[in-house]
């Protein structure tokens with residue numbers, strides 16, 4: 001009887017607990033005079049009959065607020081988290097008595113329960129009515145909290161965005177004419193042509209034009225519209241053809257000051273706007289443009305620059321740009337379509353010239369600079385744009401405080417006149433400053449030559465201490481002799497002199513400091529420099545391996561010639577080092593080759609072409625019996641050209657067999673054993689090749705593959 005009752009009771013309890021655990025949470029809703037309090041219990045708490053909930057969620061419906069109270073380690077805590085993010089909800093035991101901590105987050109409930117939350121019908125009704133949301137109790141609370149959160153965030157955002165958007169409201173629309181100009185004048189243009197055809201199509205003037213020797217991807221000038229273009233062969237051009245992004249600037253006066261906008265333009269060919277389509281003709285490119293920067297310069301001089309970017313990782317919009325100063329320097333050519341407006345707005349300034357000349361200069365920085373240094377206006381008016389551009393990039397020099405242009409540029413009136421006549425480049429300006437300081441007069445043609453070849457005063461500092469005129473004449477002559485450009489020659493000359501000095505040449509002699517052929521003299525010095533090193537290296541090796549050089553004399557008999565190839569034994573260590581230096585392989589840097597020569601284990605021989613016996617080609621490591629251990633050319637490699645010489649090497653090996661004497665045979669036997677021991681050794685140590693074509697391979701494999709036995 002007792003057993004039956006107990007079983008019935010247990011069963012009943014089991015059922016109760018089972019049904020209790022169908023829900024992950026139990027909610028109780030109370031209205032505390034306007035504030036909803038939702039208490040959250042876990043099934044375990046309900047099972048235990050505990051009165052303290054896991055959470056109390058308070059919702060201030062009218063005040064758009066919510067907060068959650070919970071208990072952790074006996075301490076009361078408060079959280080502003082959404083219901084969805086409430087953590088460490090609690091633990092409970094399942095029917096087997098096993099404890100669960102798994103429901104750390106609400107969304108994990110379905111791993112243990114059928115349903116998320118239970119609430120009584122009145123409670124649910126109250127939630128729905130008060131929070132004006134649909135769904136189950138959990139969803140209602142979540143939706144309402146999210147709504148409140150979004151509203152708060154939007155309110156905070158609005159406060160931040162207000163001054164930005166107020167600024168941006170000042171930015172005028174872009175005139176369509178400006179956009180057209182940006183595409184037509186500043187975005188790269190092409191002449192498309194079929195290879196072999198004399199006709200092409202210009203993307204700028206949209207005309208068919210006659211071509212003379214076009215070269216794919218090379219710059220040219222359209223014979224019709226005279227604009228710079230790039231030739232593109234229809235057969236060779238990329239399927240994904242798009243121009244580089246081009247920048248153009250517009251300056252627009254506003255009541256509060258003025259606005260600069262920087263527009264980016266790009267043309268895509270055979271592009272639908274989504275995908276590339278070869279059926280779209282080149283006459284119908286897809287035009288893309290975007291305003292990259294909006295810069296508002298107020299009358300008081302403050303600058304606010306905006307660009308499109310991501311705000312707090314969630315909103316793509318116009319945001320202030322902290323890097324604007326870079327952008328503020330240039331931004332492409334400035335449109336002159338609104339020149340009248342600008343002239344009216346800047347009546348006593350040279351700023352409108354930036355538009356008139358469509359210069360690629362920062363308008364705002366120029367205006368600032370001119371305010372600080374009024375002489376800039378004169379410099380602009382006499383056309384020294386490059387110099388002005390250079391000046392406004394710097395912080396401004398002391399001399400610019402002068403009102404007179406000549407003084408500001410540290411020149412005098414005559415020299416300023418010459419500067420303008422000579423084209424007004426920064427280079428010429430610097431040369432004229434040097435001229436003034438050294439109280440001399442440079443020939444105009446020389447200044448033109450230096451300007452054309454972009455040679456400045458400092459480039460010539462390490463050249464011989466002779467007159468500039470002599471330097472100039474020498475460079476002109478060497479251009480003809482060597483075929484190099486003047487600026488290349490300046491570098492070559494400098495290098496040559498440095499090497500000549502090191503090689504102890506008398507550089508005060510004219511034929512030394514002004515060699516007849518600079519390029520040839522330069523090459524000779526390179527060789528000489530190496531020869532010095534070669535001698536030094538050879539001396540070191542000689543000291544270390546005392547018998548090596550004597551042993552090399554004994555292999556003179558290994559010399560062998562065919563009509564095409566030759567085996568040349570080195571006369572001394574210097575020959576080996578020179579070979580290694582020229583071929584840039586490691587042989588002369590590795591002691592063990594000389595150690596082997598020292599002990600007659602192996603020798604170094606040169607494989608050369610009979611047609612040029614003095615030019616290093618392949619270096620061989622050879623055993624006294626003719627076994628060839630290694631064959632190496634430039635950079636430790638073997639090239640296909642070696643294959644043709646292999647039969648010659650075989651013939652040479654046969655020849656060696658015939659001329660070997662008793663001692664050679666003995667040495668050959670020892671070398672053979674040593675080689676095999678060495679292979680075993682490096683294989684056991686897993687030695688790897690460090691450079692050349694076989695880099696990363698097992699050294700033993702490479703060596704064995706290269707080995708050529710004399711049969």
Ligand SMILES: [Zn+2]
Nearest residue numbers: 202205222225
């Ligand atoms: Zn054209």
